[in-house]
Amino acid sequence: MTELKPENGDIILYKNRFSGFFGTELDDVLKRRGTKYLIVTGCTTSVCVESTVRDAMFRDYSCVLLADCMGEPIGSDLPRSNHEASLLTMQMLFGWVSNSEEFVKSLRLKQTPVTETVP
DSSP states (O other): OGGGSOOTTOOOOOOOSSSSSTTSSHHHHHHHTTOOEEEEEESOIIIIIHHHHHHHHHTTOEEEEEEEEEOOOTTTTSSSOHHHHHHHHHHHHTEEEEOHHHHHHHHHHHHSOOOOOOO
């Protein structure tokens, strides 16, 4: 998976708890960069992703979760999954939920200059 390999200049942080904020320098790194918005992907939606998003909200970050860029092994064979339940909770209380295709599409639209015709 060379496409996921860190590139020169990438910041690498190691976490040892569910939240990416707990016991790491993530908050300091983001604050130094003036970051306000986080695009969230990850493993185990109902545990690590949800813990990180909750901690982000407590630190005043706004999160967009890309539902198709995270997964949930717990209960994945059940009719209603923890993944869906966690996304609903996070959508209602902690951020916004989208999918990668719609998110990339919205970024492209934002980059397209708007021209106005003045009569």
